[in-house]
Amino acid sequence: MYQKFDVVIVGAGGAGLMAAMQLPNASVAVLSKVYPTRSHTGAAQGGVAAALGNLEEDHWKWHMYDTVKGGDYLVDQPAAEILARDAIDAIYELEHRGLPFNRTPDGRIDQRRFGGHTRNYGEAPVRRSCYAADRTGHMLLQTMYQNAIKNQVRFFNEFLALDLLINEGRVCGVVALEIRTGEIHTFHAKAVLFATGGYGRAWRVTSNAFACMGDGMAIAYRRGIPLEDMEMYQFHPTGLYKVGVLLSEGARGEGARLLNGKGEYFMERYMPTLKDLAPRDIVSRCIIKEIKEGRGVNGEDYVYLDLRHLGEKVITEKLPDITEFARNYLGVEPIREPVPIQPTAHYAMGGIPTDNDGRVVIDSKWTPLPGFYAAGEVACVSVHGANRLGTNSLVDLIVFGRRAGKHMARFIAENDHVPLPPHHEDFAREMVDHLLTSKGGESAARIRNELQGEMLENVFVERQEKGLQHAMDTIAGLQEAYKKVQLQDKGKTFNTELVEAIELGFLLDCAAATVHGALARKESRGAHYRLDYPERDDVNWLKHTLIYKGDGTCEARLDYKDVILIDDPIFKPKERKY
Amino acid sequence: MKVTLRIKRFDPDKDAKPYWAEYTVEASPVDRLLDALNTIKWTIDGTLTFRRSCAHGVCGSDAMRINGRNRLACKVLIRDVGEKVTVEPMLGFPVIKDLVVDMDPFFRKYESVKPYLITYDNEPGTERLQSPEERARYDEGTKCILCGACTGSCPSIWGNPDWVGPAAIVNAHRFIFDSRDQGTAERLAILGQRNGVWRCRTIFNCSDACPRGIPVTDLIEQVKRAIVYGDRNID
Numbered sequence: 110m111y112q113k114f115d116v117v118i119v120g121a122g123g124a125g126l127m128a129a130m131q132l133p134n135a136s137v138a139v140l141s142k143v144y145p146t147r148s149h150t151g152a153a154q155g156g157v158a159a160a161l162g163n164l165e166e167d168h169w170k171w172h173m174y175d176t177v178k179g180g181d182y183l184v185d186q187p188a189a190e191i192l193a194r195d196a197i198d199a200i201y202e203l204e205h206r207g208l209p210f211n212r213t214p215d216g217r218i219d220q221r222r223f224g225g226h227t228r229n230y231g232e233a234p235v236r237r238s239c240y241a242a243d244r245t246g247h248m249l250l251q252t253m254y255q256n257a258i259k260n261q262v263r264f265f266n267e268f269l270a271l272d273l274l275i276n277e278g279r280v281c282g283v284v285a286l287e288i289r290t291g292e293i294h295t296f297h298a299k300a301v302l303f304a305t306g307g308y309g310r311a312w313r314v315t316s317n318a319f320a321c322m323g324d325g326m327a328i329a330y331r332r333g334i335p336l337e338d339m340e341m342y343q344f345h346p347t348g349l350y351k352v353g354v355l356l357s358e359g360a361r362g363e364g365a366r367l368l369n370g371k372g373e374y375f376m377e378r379y380m381p382t383l384k385d386l387a388p389r390d391i392v393s394r395c396i397i398k399e400i401k402e403g404r405g406v407n408g409e410d411y412v413y414l415d416l417r418h419l420g421e422k423v424i425t426e427k428l429p430d431i432t433e434f435a436r437n438y439l440g441v442e443p444i445r446e447p448v449p450i451q452p453t454a455h456y457a458m459g460g461i462p463t464d465n466d467g468r469v470v471i472d473s474k475w476t477p478l479p480g481f482y483a484a485g486e487v488a489c490v491s492v493h494g495a496n497r498l499g500t501n502s503l504v505d506l507i508v509f510g511r512r513a514g515k516h517m518a519r520f521i522a523e524n525d526h527v528p529l530p531p532h533h534e535d536f537a538r539e540m541v542d543h544l545l546t547s548k549g550g551e552s553a554a555r556i557r558n559e560l561q562g563e564m565l566e567n568v569f570v571e572r573q574e575k576g577l578q579h580a581m582d583t584i585a586g587l588q589e590a591y592k593k594v595q596l597q598d599k600g601k602t603f604n605t606e607l608v609e610a611i612e613l614g615f616l617l618d619c620a621a622a623t624v625h626g627a628l629a630r631k632e633s634r635g636a637h638y639r640l641d642y643p644e645r646d647d648v649n650w651l652k653h654t655l656i657y658k659g660d661g662t663c664e665a666r667l668d669y670k671d672v673i674l675i676d677d678p679i680f681k682p683k684e685r686k687y
Numbered sequence: 688m689k690v691t692l693r694i695k696r697f698d699p700d701k702d703a704k705p706y707w708a709e710y711t712v713e714a715s716p717v718d719r720l721l722d723a724l725n726t727i728k729w730t731i732d733g734t735l736t737f738r739r740s741c742a743h744g745v746c747g748s749d750a751m752r753i754n755g756r757n758r759l760a761c762k763v764l765i766r767d768v769g770e771k772v773t774v775e776p777m778l779g780f781p782v783i784k785d786l787v788v789d790m791d792p793f794f795r796k797y798e799s800v801k802p803y804l805i806t807y808d809n810e811p812g813t814e815r816l817q818s819p820e821e822r823a824r825y826d827e828g829t830k831c832i833l834c835g836a837c838t839g840s841c842p843s844i845w846g847n848p849d850w851v852g853p854a855a856i857v858n859a860h861r862f863i864f865d866s867r868d869q870g871t872a873e874r875l876a877i878l879g880q881r882n883g884v885w886r887c888r889t890i891f892n893c894s895d896a897c898p899r900g901i902p903v904t905d906l907i908e909q910v911k912r913a914i915v916y917g918d919r920n921i922d
Contacts, residue, residue, distance in 0.1 A: 212821075596733060
């Protein structure tokens with residue numbers, strides 16, 4: 110089926126909905142492969158940062174500094190300035206739209222401490238995270254969806270994007286599968302925004318939903334658009350042991366501490382100033398080090414998150430959801446017992462490269478691909494650099510989702526539709542038909558399982574040449590096996606086996622790009638820690654990786670792009686201490 | 688341990704009517720029921736169809752009828768259900784395939800109660816003020832994840848599919864009792880109609896079904912009282 114709109118937005122999480130809000134006078138289609146309220150934005154817990162200064166002195170420039178330093182200086186600094194400045198108005202906008210923030214006694218938005226957020230350029234933790242209990246993402250997603258209903262946004266629920274259409278040097282549409290009927294649809298548009306989120310499901314232990322399969326990144330990658338800094342993947346320090354479900358950094362913001370098997374609160378040994386509130390890459394590395402040196406609990410591969418001293422009132426009122434996760438999934442009572450945790454795959458700092466208006470840029474010279482936009486986790490602006498600070502993901506969604514929406518509003522006013530390319534559905538139809546008719550005998554579940562194990566083993570918190578090469582070879586083999594995937598369900602109606610197989614193809618491409626970037630970057634920076642190159646190397650590596658899909662199934666071509674620094678001595682790269 | 692799942696199945700492309708299928712899988716007592724469903728899908732029968740996403744009870748995708756009660760498959764552990772478990776699609780919704788039901792009518796009802804903040808005053812330059820007590824007044828309703836477990840458990844919905852249902856009322860409550868909102872009269876007018884709150888017979892199935900622990904029946908009663916007494920501050 111063919112339909113024509115001004116704008117097509119793929120993904121109905123925070124970024125997609127925020128962009129849709131900026132287009133009240135345009136015809137907009139929002140595609141979601143789930144129902145919008147199922148989007149993974151809803152799983153964010155701890156908060157959304159903005160230097161409101163409601164409880165103590167704070168300034169956007171401090172927030173910007175923390176973001177740049179937290180990202181180990183791989184952040185494009187003008188983007189970080191926009192993030193920190195615009196966050197303040199964006200929070201007020203969310204409040205005006207109805208977001209039920211927790212409140213101070215005098216009725217203002219309450220704020221709490223969070224990892225890596227400091228006052229006066231690193232002196233001490235600052236209360237910057239605006240929050241709604243430990244379900245801030247849920248509240249944000251609900252609020253945005255409520256406003257989308259108010260604005261009568263047109264949703265296409267349970268539509269899986271398959272391909273991006275490009276013609277005459279412009280992006281002009283999307284091809285998608287309607288899951289319920291199995292029909293292929295073409296959405297012809299002047300502008301397309303990808304807001305499809307991340308790919309945490311590439312790892313066995315992850316905080317991410319089943320839906321986080323890297324769809325948008327892979328679709329763009331297959332169409333010759335590079336992916337930026339894919340080696341920069343965040344492992345959140347406190348996932349529930351074995352389950353991977355997130356225990357918010359908000360817990361440590363409220364005072365919870367990490368405890369090793371010997372009963373030591375070990376973070377003060379590593380980071381004397383911020384201790385448990387050091388940025389995530391550092392805390393995850395410290396946990397792995399404790400475990401490797403035999404100080405895990407009972408010598409096993411986990412440590413504890415200790416909330417006991419917070420008391421029942423704080424735990425119940427400010428951290429109710431994560432308390433329930435610990436009770437339900439581990440049978441642990443956080444009021445009385447420490448909670449077993451381990452680092453869990455969480456967030457892609459990298460993604461589709463964009464400028465500060467969400468426009469996708471396709472080379473080291475920042476050349477835009479007109480009509481194509483990306484925002485949220487799928488995009489790399491880059492405000493998170495080599496390591497994202499907690500709460501900055503929601504800030505990213507609202508600030509850059511909004512900017513992308515506003516830019517699209519201008520773009521569609523000034524441009525007409527370009528015609529669709531010839532045979533525009535062929536690529537998507539072949540993908541689907543191949544999977545439905547293949548008799549290769551291979552199991553998608555087996556491939557996915559092997560991929561997830563390999564990534565956890567060799568592309569995790571600590572990396573080195575040998576392991577990365579092993580992962581590369583494994584993924585190449587899995588890419589070949591993927592061509593032989595055979596389905597049992599050949600039906601048209603709600604074929605989730607087909608959906609899972611298509612998504613696995615996306616995930617393999619994202620994993621391959623990650624390993625290509627990680628093998629090439631011979632230094633340690635932020636979340637990318639190489640045991641064989643343990644130091645940061647600003648002379649050779651203060652630059653963004655651009656990964657282009659190569660000719661073979663698993664091959665890639667790499668290029669690099671300068672990091673944008675601003676002329677201010679405060680932001681000059683220096684050693685990262687907390 | 689071995690777990691046997693008895694699952695109600697239906698594929699409109701192949702089946703004239705629904706049928707029961709049994710699968711036995713290996714599972715750990717602390718596995719989620721969702722893990723067992725995935726084991727079936729990934730190792731025994733790829734045609735088994737259900738929705739899932741976050742897998743920890745916050746996205747609301749996998750509400751289904753488990754041993755006769757609406758639950759999220761990702762919140763129920765194997766140790767909660769034992770060695771034999773019966774799984775069906777939720778009642779009160781049209782079935783699309785296997786455990787997947789049509790959620791569109793559910794969302795239309797949700798939309799009908801104006802589930803968004805309505806204000807007529809100019810917005811202040813910063814946040815609107817709201818005391819912690821005012822914020823607490825509508826907290827329960829903000830927890831809703833729109834999974835449909837309450838609505839699908841309600842005999843009043845089974846008897847009358849046009850009824851607005853508990854989930855929509857919970858989301859109306861969330862705004863009716865929000866001190867910032869100015870749309871109470873509009874919403875109460877909608878909920879005072881024939882298919883509004885009055886079809887609730889106070890059966891409490893909804894409160895039992897809610898995976899977020901929302902006291903659904905209680906919130907519905909508060910809305911009824913707001914309509915009768917015209918005062919949203921009555922508890």
